[in-house]
Amino acid sequence: MEKKWDVVIIGGGLAGLIAANYLSRSGLSILILEKGKKVGGRAKxxxxxxxxxxxxxxxxxxxxxxxxxxxxxxxxxxxxxPHLAGDLIKDNLNYSAPFTASGILTTNLLNWKEKMEWVGVLVRLMTINTEKLAHLSLEQWVQHTTSSKNVQSLLHSLGRLSTYCHAPEQASAKVIVSHMKASLSGxxxxxNGWQTFIDRLHNHAVISGVQVQTHKSVNHIDPIEHNQFKLVLSNDEQIECKYVLSTTGPHELNHMLGEKSPFCQIDSFTKLxxxxxxxxxxxxxxxxxxxxxxxxxxxxxxxxxxxxxxxxxxxxxxxxxxxxxxxxxxxxxxxxxxxxxxxxxxxxxxxxxxxxxxxxxxxxxxxxxxQRLPQIGEEQMLKCIKKVIPGLYIAGDWACTDSILSEGAVSSGKQAAKDILEKERGYSLAD
Ligand SMILES: Cc1cc2nc3c(=O)[nH]c(=O)nc-3n(C[C@H](O)[C@H](O)[C@H](O)COP(=O)(O)OP(=O)(O)OC[C@H]3O[C@@H](n4cnc5c(N)ncnc54)[C@H](O)[C@@H]3O)c2cc1C
CATH class of the missing domain: 3.90.660 (Polyamine Oxidase; Chain A, domain 2)
Known part of the structure; x- marks a missing residue:
């Protein structure tokens, strides 16, 4: 067993790199272990x-x-x-997409009454308080919002476009509608792709003293005693640290914790x-x-x-x-x-x-x-799993209660860094 690290971050994707950048300003020793041959994860x-x-x-x-x-x-x-001027295809017929002013005017997909309704829905969407949708699925919200089948289809398309989620009967209206609202601002x-900002985050971290090791896959996280972890890698290497930040998916995390994983007991976690x-x-x-x-x-x-x-x-x-x-x-x-x-x-x-x-x-x-289809009522479970093993922190696109995709990965990466610093130093980063 070699050096003991303050923080080991499992995963060099967006969440891991964001966390490393915030933590690197603190003087803590930080190691990123990434199983792939380069950093970036799904943002590569x-x-x-x-x-x-x-x-x-x-x-x-x-x-x-x-x-x-x-x-x-x-x-x-x-x-x-990009401009959202383009086509919508329904039953092999092309219509102008009513996602721009001229699209709304020219489209044959909607009649005049539906056009007025669609404009009203878009205006309401811009100012909607999504907290009030916490108890609704996307499908229920869509049904409450409009009875026009065409306007409902448009809302479903905008939901897919903004979040990639295609399960309106299961997905949380609160999360999906907040992303739809954000997408209206463009x-x-x-x-040269997302790798450009991944490379900048990687370089900033390395220059600030973060060590990044690729081709290093963590098999096992062992909480050995209070505030101490032993990580076992697939090459049998063992690494000790005070804090672990996992940015893998939920089921990979569960697997790394092994049979004693407390997450197995949480029904809504196992169903993610x-x-x-x-x-x-x-x-x-x-x-x-x-x-x-x-x-x-x-x-x-x-x-x-x-x-x-x-x-x-x-x-x-x-x-x-x-x-x-x-x-x-x-x-x-x-x-x-x-x-x-x-x-x-x-x-x-x-x-x-x-x-x-x-x-x-x-x-x-x-x-x-x-890594997570956002569903109704997951807030408690997400809060609970972040507390259950002291010293183990969680980030990634599944780990945020109110956002997903890069929004969730980046904000949970920053939040995890804040939580670690608060625990270690007793001070917090500005929001
Ligand atoms: C097709 C597609 C389109 C997308 N479009 C958008 C979009 O338009 N807008 C948007 O905001 N987001 C989009 N996303 C989502 C976005 O790319 C991800 O949400 C984000 O990159 C996730 O970052 P992350 O750090 O949470 O996870 P990841 O990128 O998955 O990073 C986790 C890292 O951990 C590593 N790892 C896993 N297990 C281990 C282990 N045991 N040991 C060591 N390392 C391990 C993985 O190799 C990976 O590099 C899209 C994703 C895809 C796939």
Whole structure:
């Protein structure tokens, strides 16, 4: 057994790197253990044939917590906001998407009465107090909000677009609607992908003395005595520390704690389920239909957007990088070949003949977008699991009561750093 660390962070994704950046200012010794070959987790970007592919479509909320925390850490972001002008596809027919003023005026999807209702819903959404929705599922909120089937479908599409969640009967209205509200202020696509800010967070942490070890997978967390942990790695290495911050998914954390895990006793913890989808990431030399940059299915839960129209996503800046995405229902049995055909066929409707211009593509059939589908009444469980083992802290996109995705990962990473500092030093970071 070698050096004893003050804090070991398991996972070098967004939550782990954010926490490390806040903790690095404190003089504590900090080690990040990342099982992958590079840091970034699901926020990484792969450079394939000179094209920059995020793991599927990635956008940051312009007025969200993630951007404001990244700014607080002096991480500059370069990119542009996409326009939501585009198409909605219902029963193989194209309609203008009523997500912009001109889209609302021109769309044939809604009649005049529905248009007025849709505008009213959007206006109310901008100021809604989501705390009051804590007892409702998204489906219940949608039903209460409008009786028009078309407006209901639009709300479901906006919910999927903002959160990737496609289980309105299970999902918490409070969390989903707060993300829908945030998305109305616009999003940002980043030049060269999310890896740019991951690299900056990584560099800041390393310069400030954080040690980062990749290819290091933690198998076991053993709380050996008060305020002391022993971690056992897959290569049998053992590491001791005072505090552990886990940023893995909930079930991986449970597994690392072994048979004695107190989380096994908590019913709502064992039932946590993830948000998944299939992504087809494509780079083309030209766009067969240059005017079609954004589309969503209404009957089918599918999304398409040309991200390179707003962000530089290739070495020469000339090619077209796009993502076609299918939102999976948590209970669905996925036939990965059928889903691939669906995504390719959807792209064919929007960009006919796209295959002739293909530079490269990548298909990921069942990727975890968020480690937790947010459901009603999980606040107590999340608060409880953060207290049950003293010295063990939890962050990640599943660990926040009121937000998910990067918003949840970044804010829970900051919160965990605050909690550790408060415990260690008795002082807290500014909010
Ligand atoms: C297709 C797709 C689209 C998305 N789009 C958006 C979007 O538009 N907007 C948005 O805000 N968010 C989006 N997200 C979500 C966002 O990418 C994630 O919420 C965020 O990156 C999660 O960060 P994290 O640190 O919580 O988890 P992760 O990124 O999963 O990091 C956890 C890290 O822990 C490591 N690890 C796990 N187990 C161990 C172990 N035993 N030992 C050591 N290391 C371990 C993993 O390798 C990983 O690097 C998207 C995600 C996907 C997949």
């Amino acid at each position: 970007t792969d450079r394939i044939h000179q094209q920059y592919f995020n793991l599927g479509p990635h956008a940051l909320y312009k007025k969200g917590k993630a951007i404001s925390i990244l700014k607080e850490l002096n991480v500059q972001l370069h990119g542009k906001s 999003v940002l696509y980043l030049d 389920t993830s948000v998944k989808g299939a992504t087809l990431d494509v780079a083309l030399t030209r766009l067969p239909n240059p005017k079609k940059l954004f589309a969503m299915g209404i009957t089918e839960p599918i999304y398409f957007s040309v991200h390179s129209n707003y962000a530089r996503l290739s070495d020469d800046g000339k090619s077209f990088v796009m993502h076609v995405f299918k939102y999976h229902h948590p209970d669905a049995n996925i036939d990965i070949n059928r889903v691939k055909n669906e995504l390719e066929d959807f792209l064919e409707i929007i960009q006919p003949g796209w295959k002739s211009y293909k530079i490269t593509s990548r298909y990921l059939p069942q990727i975890i977008v968020n």
